Amino acid sequence: MSGSPLLEQLIDALRILPGVGPKSAQRMAYHLLARERAGGERLGAMLTKAMRDIGNCKQCRDFSESELCAICAGAARDSTLLCVVESPADRLAIETATGYRGLYFVLHGRLSPLDGIGPQDLGLDLLQTRLHENAPSELIIATNPTIEGEATAHYLAAMAREQGITPTRLAHGVPLGGELEYIDRGTLFHAFGTRAAIQE
Numbered sequence: 001m002s003g004s005p006l007l008e009q010l011i012d013a014l015r016i017l018p019g020v021g022p023k024s025a026q027r028m029a030y031h032l033l034a035r036e037r038a039g040g041e042r043l044g045a046m047l048t049k050a051m052r053d054i055g056n057c058k059q060c061r062d063f064s065e066s067e068l069c070a071i072c073a074g075a076a077r078d079s080t081l082l083c084v085v086e087s088p089a090d091r092l093a094i095e096t097a098t099g100y101r102g103l104y105f106v107l108h109g110r111l112s113p114l115d116g117i118g119p120q121d122l123g124l125d126l127l128q129t130r131l132h133e134n135a136p137s138e139l140i141i142a143t144n145p146t147i148e149g150e151a152t153a154h155y156l157a158a159m160a161r162e163q164g165i166t167p168t169r170l171a172h173g174v175p176l177g178g179e180l181e182y183i184d185r186g187t188l189f190h191a192f193g194t195r196a197a198i199q200e
Contacts, residue, residue: 007033059130061106061123062088071095071104078102083140084127084156086110086149090142102140105130110148111155122152124159131163138166145172145190 007029014025032040056062057069064070071077081102085091091104107122119125131139139160143149157167173191174183183191 060104061108061126062091062104076101079134080137081140082130082134082136082138083142085142086144086152090144094142103136107143107152110143110146110152112148119155124155127156128159131159131165135163136165138168140168140170142170 010029010032011022011025014020014028015022017025020028032043053065054063055065057064057072058067059072060069062069062071066073078101081100082105083091083094083100083102084105084107085094086107086109088106088108091106094100094104105123105127107124109117109122111117111119111122139156141153141156143152143156153169157169160167171194173187173194174180180188
């Protein structure tokens with residue numbers, strides 16, 4: 001206890017950030033108060049503005065300050081390709097690391113019945129409408145290779161097939177430059193089970 005209820009509230013508020021425990025939150029609060037009061041005020045104002053003004057794109061559900069994000073509004077994108085990702089961070093990773101020029105749909109999570117997260121929580125009704133109305137030729141499923149991510153991928157693939165759309169899944173397995181003896185058993189099992197023919 002610091003003796004200051006307001007300081008305790010600040011520390012508790014900082015703990016909502018991922019990976020920030022009591023000690024980290026305490027260090028942040030002390031740093032802001034001791035050395036960065038102006039920066040703290042700027043941070044507070046920016047948080048208030050961002051929470052108020054940043055919403056979701058009505059088409060892909062990514063974060064956006066306008067009805068349509070820049071990607072969905074861009075005429076140069078290939079509308080026959082639709083990539084489904086779990087988070088805006090995943091979308092950014094694909095966008096910066098690949099030459100992908102199609103469109104996206106952001107789930108903001110994955111199916112997890114134990115946590116009470118169902119299809120309606122991921123906007124899958126909106127995705128169903130989009131698949132029906134826009135009918136892309138391929139639905140690229142880029143969910144993470146976790147149990148929930150795989151379950152979500154199977155659900156999305158079934159949705160795509162119902163609309164006559166080809167579902168594809170990102171390849172998983174041995175990383176480029178990796179050595180087999182150092183790869184975990186689950187990854188190696190998956191890579192071995194999904195091996196592909198070598199193209200000429």
